[in-house]
Amino acid sequence: MSDPSAPPGRELLLALQLLDRQIVDRHGKLAGKVDDLEISLPSGGGPPVVTALLTGRGALADRLGGRLGRFAAALSRRLVAGDRERPGRVPVSRIADIGNHVTVALDADEMPTYAVEAAVRHGIVEHIPGSGVKGA
């Protein structure tokens, strides 16, 4: 079964062309990488379907596995508020385009992984003078 939100007729090799790709929000901001894929069995029967991209919150650590991976995943979930059990989830319906990177029809701050970036921003970086000035 092909991804329903991809342009019709395109087939993707998941491991090569979707996994570990950069996620970019609707404004072009960087928003993490595709750490893992959520694959579900449709209730009405049929082959497995990709239902969401998983990003952040220990998803990568879970995928890499091993003792270190499980430890890192648990640590990551402790640090970030939200649903303790589940990684950051971007439903497939929100994917706008898949090319060199994956564009999602969301703002970066709507994404579940934004929490850590926000925490660092508000907790630390914003307090340093000049953080709002473009340094490039």
Add this chain to the structure above:
Amino acid sequence: MNKVLGITLGILTAMGGFVDIGDIVANSETGARFGLGLAWAVVVGVIGICVFAEMAGRVAAVSGRPVFDLVRERLGAKVGLVNLLASFFITFLTLTAEIGGIALALELASDVNYLLWIPVAGLAVWLVIWRVKFESMEQIFGLMGLVLVVMAVALWRLGPDWSDLAHQAAHPAVPHGEGHATYAFWAIALFGAAMTPYEVFFFSSGAVEEGWSRRDLMLNKANVFIGFPLGGVLSLTLMGLTAVVFQPAAVSVGSLSQSALPVSLAVGKLGLALVIIGFFAATFGAALETGLSCGYTISQYFGWPWGKRVRPREAARFHLLVLVALGVAVGVGLTAVDPIKVTEYSIVLSAAALPLTYLPILLVANDRDYMGESANRWLSNLLGSVFLVVLVVVAAVTIPLMIVTKAGS
């Protein structure tokens, strides 16, 4: 006309920015010990960095993504992680060495103990990263580094036997009293100094920061194929200086003050001032690059927003990483560990990790998915592959040699 200026500026910046504390230490020490007998190692290293930096710059210009960013998706998360850990560790070690180098240069100018300069250096580097525009940063320190050409003037004023020097360089031989293992070790050190991984991370990320596109491929080639080799000439000049002044006196070089001495003897106070400014610019520029690279590598692996081209609050984790890396580097420096020793280790360990950091570049530059028609042609692939074999051999022997020679002593 503007294009010519842009290219010239790029070349000059690359030339002045090529030298860092690793090059200063490695070229000074080997010149005093082996004369120009290891000049070939610098030449080979320069060719290597040119081949791979060109690829890294091309990848960034064509795909809009720096090469390290693409390592994870091209090679997988696990391999990417190993690459990240090794690259980050080495880049951080190099950052620590550069901060030490800045402090040593400031000590030469002021006779204030270098330990007092280390936190100042760390703070100054961070402030520049935080506030100064990327292009300005590159140009200021790259052009300031150009004052190192005073070393060429010094070498000429010393009036050495040029044919003898040329002979030494063209007929590499282990001098009497030195072992083959030590000779090989120092060849690897020079190699590692010329090809330190952060140079490609930074060059590639920098291309994206400056918004390079396909139109800048020419600029990329000019910077790399003219700027870097000219920078290599500066390194070799330093080797020549210590060879001429120190080798006949059986002096071994172990401090930055010794590296500046030949220029002082040959040119006088002005030359001395210029070479100290040059050392400062070289190490400060490299500290900026390694500091930013500490942030680039981790952010690019995890897909976080990165870079100076967005406001700091938009790349909070990136900037926090840089801040922490600088803080820890300052901390390490304050333990009074000898910055020259840290430098030696950083270049040797870089040499050991080179295949890990360079293989992905070769793979990504060949990938038509990202590169389209700009993917590697046969020459880049030939040179890249040959170098990779060399790098693997170098990496394999580095640690054993380090043990056998007790780190080159």
Add this chain to the structure above:
Amino acid sequence: MSRVVRWLALVAAAGTLAGCTRIVGPVRTAEDYELKAASTADAVLSGVRTAELVVDAADRGRAFASYVAVALDDAEGDASGAAATFASLQPPGPSSDQLRDELDALTSEATDALATLRITARRGDLDQLAAQAEPLADIADRLAAFSEQHG
């Protein structure tokens, strides 16, 4: 894959640590001790000759005071560091004691002379350096002779 990586990392770490340690243990044989003495003399000689060059630069007005002070301080540090390392070595036997005393006398002379130069330079009295550096040439020659004899 991860097992290979882990093994490689361990080897690299072990190798790095091994390369790092300069722990100088007891020297077993008199020959080794003699060789170490010679290389110590070389290191001290290097400091002395560097100091001579620095003083020459200062004397000819080719270097400014802050640089001269740091450079002489570095030279002294290199020389005294090498001497101290050697002094910490346990001589393998009574036959090596004479060698130790001989080298110790030489290196003390060298480090004293270098210290005097460093102090003068730090005070900014660059014009006095040349006179105070006169003993260095002879000390250097004797160090070189010692190294030649035992190396």
